[in-house]
Amino acid sequence: MFQNVTFAKDDQMELIKKRGELRVGLSADYAPYEFEQTVNGKREYVGIDIELAKKIAKDLGVELKIVNMSFDSLLGAMKTGKIDVIISGMSPTPERKKEVDFTDTYMQVTQRMIIQKKDQKKLQTAKDFDGKSIGVQKQTTQEELAKTELPNANVTSLTRVPEIIMALNTGKIDGLILEGPVGEAYLSKNTNLAFSKLEFANASKGTAIALPKDSPKLLNALNSSIKEVKEKDLIKDYKKKANTLMFEDGSFFSKYGTYFIQGVGFTVLLSLLGVVFGSLLGGLFSFMKLSSNKLLKAIAWIYIEFIRGTPLLVQVFLVYFGTTAVLGLDLSAFICGTIALIINCGAYIAEIIRAGIKAVDKGQMEAARSLGMTHKQAMNKVIMPQAIKNILPALGNEFITVIKESSIVSVIGVSELMFNAQVVQGASFDPFTPLLIVAVVYFILTFGLSRILGIFERRMSVSD
Numbered sequence: 001m002f003q004n005v006t007f008a009k010d011d012q013m014e015l016i017k018k019r020g021e022l023r024v025g026l027s028a029d030y031a032p033y034e035f036e037q038t039v040n041g042k043r044e045y046v047g048i049d050i051e052l053a054k055k056i057a058k059d060l061g062v063e064l065k066i067v068n069m070s071f072d073s074l075l076g077a078m079k080t081g082k083i084d085v086i087i088s089g090m091s092p093t094p095e096r097k098k099e100v101d102f103t104d105t106y107m108q109v110t111q112r113m114i115i116q117k118k119d120q121k122k123l124q125t126a127k128d129f130d131g132k133s134i135g136v137q138k139q140t141t142q143e144e145l146a147k148t149e150l151p152n153a154n155v156t157s158l159t160r161v162p163e164i165i166m167a168l169n170t171g172k173i174d175g176l177i178l179e180g181p182v183g184e185a186y187l188s189k190n191t192n193l194a195f196s197k198l199e200f201a202n203a204s205k206g207t208a209i210a211l212p213k214d215s216p217k218l219l220n221a222l223n224s225s226i227k228e229v230k231e232k233d234l235i236k237d238y239k240k241k242a243n244t245l246m247f248e249d250g251s252f253f254s255k256y257g258t259y260f261i262q263g264v265g266f267t268v269l270l271s272l273l274g275v276v277f278g279s280l281l282g283g284l285f286s287f288m289k290l291s292s293n294k295l296l297k298a299i300a301w302i303y304i305e306f307i308r309g310t311p312l313l314v315q316v317f318l319v320y321f322g323t324t325a326v327l328g329l330d331l332s333a334f335i336c337g338t339i340a341l342i343i344n345c346g347a348y349i350a351e352i353i354r355a356g357i358k359a360v361d362k363g364q365m366e367a368a369r370s371l372g373m374t375h376k377q378a379m380n381k382v383i384m385p386q387a388i389k390n391i392l393p394a395l396g397n398e399f400i401t402v403i404k405e406s407s408i409v410s411v412i413g414v415s416e417l418m419f420n421a422q423v424v425q426g427a428s429f430d431p432f433t434p435l436l437i438v439a440v441v442y443f444i445l446t447f448g449l450s451r452i453l454g455i456f457e458r459r460m461s462v463s464d
């Protein structure tokens with residue numbers, strides 16, 4: 001008794017009130033319970049658990065602070081006092097109850113096995129999973145479930161749910177276990193996946209809030225908030241809100257739109273730099289190739305043939321690694337990508353310019369010279385003005401080509417359109433939509449540009 005008085009730590013409630021802030025730990029990889037969304041341009045934590053946390057903070061009369069971490073570090077964080085409670089779709093289990101207390105459950109759930117749609121016929125019962133690999137989140141009840149109910153399967157435990165989904169998508173695992181509502185959320189974004197018919201015998205059925213032991217005041221307060229939530233059927237509203245955030249039409253764009261916009265900016269910038277500086281380089285090399293100096297001619301010839309005879313992908317890597325390994329320079333990926341594009345464009349543009357000049361009728365030079373012009377005068381006043389009319393349209397086409405080709409510099413991590421599409425592929429767990437979007441964006445860019453060039457060409461032919 002005496003000992004109890006001496007060593008009894010404060011009810012966590014006291015601490016929360018004193019601080020004026022409730023620290024809720026969760027793992028925001030669990031739509032519709034908790035996930036990240038951009039709301040009115042701001043990244044926010046949203047979901048059923050977040051709404052519940054907001055209500056509880058309000059009931060306690062304190063501010064709310066969300067602490068996002070991996071699910072397997074939540075219990076430790078609470079034991080070390082970094083967070084006050086855990087609201088993270090956590091199910092009360094006997095093992096956990098040894099360490100922490102749980103409130104009454106606020107939601108009832110089922111456990112589901114998710115598989116690839118093409119395996120739906122093959123993987124229907126526990127036996128079908130013998131020898132198969134099952135993905136689960138580390139230190140969850142799903143991990144336990146896989147080990148006890150599918151003893152002949154190989155269990156792979158990963159830290160974050162998206163990683164497990166990716167593993168299934170790429171065929172690294174054959175199935176994964178998730179809470180029903182979470183499974184539905186991910187299935188909606190991954191149409192190649194489906195639920196298996198498999199049913200678990202002893203699956204955990206509810207989720208509750210975890211809190212430190214020996215905090216009866218906090219436990220009571222939490223339970224009375226939960227009671228009210230149940231009486232008013234608030235979970236239904238929370239779920240609805242989470243669902244609209246998850247499935248909102250504009251949500252993909254409000255979340256990832258900035259990636260695409262930034263990507264377009266870089267793609268256009270890269271292409272412009274490539275074409276503008278490539279033109280300077282190309283101009284130089286075309287004149288070298290046209291000159292009567294054998295050495296200049298040879299250098300130009302080697303450059304043009306080498307660049308046109310090797311893939312841009314190889315050139316990009318050569319510049320990227322070569323500048324460091326051979327030249328000892330520490331250039332950014334963007335600079336390397338730009339240099340590679342300029343060098344590449346230079347060769348093609350050199351040929352464009354040379355062909356443009358060559359296409360001017362020989363008689364033009366002869367006529368100009370017979371009028372008493374020097375070779376230089378004839379070039380500047382007679383040949384070039386006509387050559388430019390041949391060159392400009394081809395240069396426009398080169399620009400269109402570069403817009404598409406610049407996607408290759410994504411391999412070294414330049415955040416242009418293609419690279420950002422790959423980022424969104426990872427972030428949205430949806431490999432297809434981002435690709436579709438960039439295809440359309442590239443098309444709009446190139447088609448728009450070719451229309452604009454068409455207008456210019458028509459203007460030029462009118463001036464003839």
Ligand code: ARG
Nearest residue numbers: 027030088089090091140141
């Ligand atoms: N209900 C399961 C458990 O208690 C999984 C919860 C996972 N939660 C999360 N936010 N990832 O272990």
